[in-house]
Amino acid sequence: MTPKSQPKKVTLNSLQKKKGTEKITAITAYDALFAGIFDEEVDVILIGDSLNMSFGGKRDTTSLSLDAMIYHAKAVCSKVSHAFLIADMPFGSYATRDSALKNATKLIKHTQVDAIKLEVTHKKLPIIEALIDEGIAVMPHIGLMPQYIKAEGGYKIKGREQSQCAMLLDSAKCLEQVGAFGLLLEGISAPCAKHITQSLRIPTIGIGSGVDCDGQILVWSDMLGLYDELHPKFVRTYLEGAKLIKQAVREYVSDVRSQNFPNQDESY
Secondary structure, eight states, rough: OOOOOOOOOOOOHHHTTTTTTTTTTEEESSSHHHHHHHHHOSEEEEEEHHHHHHHOSSSSSSOHHHHHHHHHHHHTTTTTTSSSSEOOOTTTTTTHHHHHHHHHHHHHHOOOSEEEEOOOGGGHHHHHHHHHHHOOOOOEEEEEEEEGHHHHHSEEEEESHHHHHHHHHHHHHHHHHHHOSSSSEEEEEEHHHHHHHOOOOOOOEEEEETTTTTTTEOHHHTTTTOOOOOTTTTTTOOOOHHHHHHHHHHHHHHHHHOSSSOOGGGOO
């Protein structure tokens, strides 16, 4: 029997070549188990700071530490050989040029992720440029930025007004100019996200930003119906995961109590 061939590793260059030819598929993962399941199915796996909510039970992403991100990224990296790996830089870990360089270098050295993602405004351009000059692949995140939730008073869709869309486009072009390999567009009105995508040479990955981005990403626990504390409009649920798991657990409990488990074949 011929052994199954392993798919080629997705690289920065192969991702960029997909722009205008094939949609990029991306999903989050926080542990080795799910990372191994997702690896050969998608182009990109993001170790997202969303883990602070769906995995850690926190109200938002801002309390996640760099050490916690490194812990989860190590686990994901241990089971991924195909997908391009991006890790979020936690809130507060890139406030200055020096802290960004120090913490991003630590993250990459300890995990071997392919790139990092930062939630930025145009004011962070010098930091992005410094990271790229150091040889770090950077995907800036613009639009609705969960790390800014306290400063903005909640989750707010961006780009509905022409002036705001123009500002986002200007930021996107500046980020491309300093060397970003791609952009994540979150919570941007679909027409504005389309305009940004068509104006750039680098690919965009959208979440809640319409179909015209170069790719899409969802948080895995949202997509599989396991996290029900938030119900964003943009999430499509592909599995009633929580319902199915609860039913399986109920069946297990019933079998234990009725002494149906373990049976003779399941005993030594």
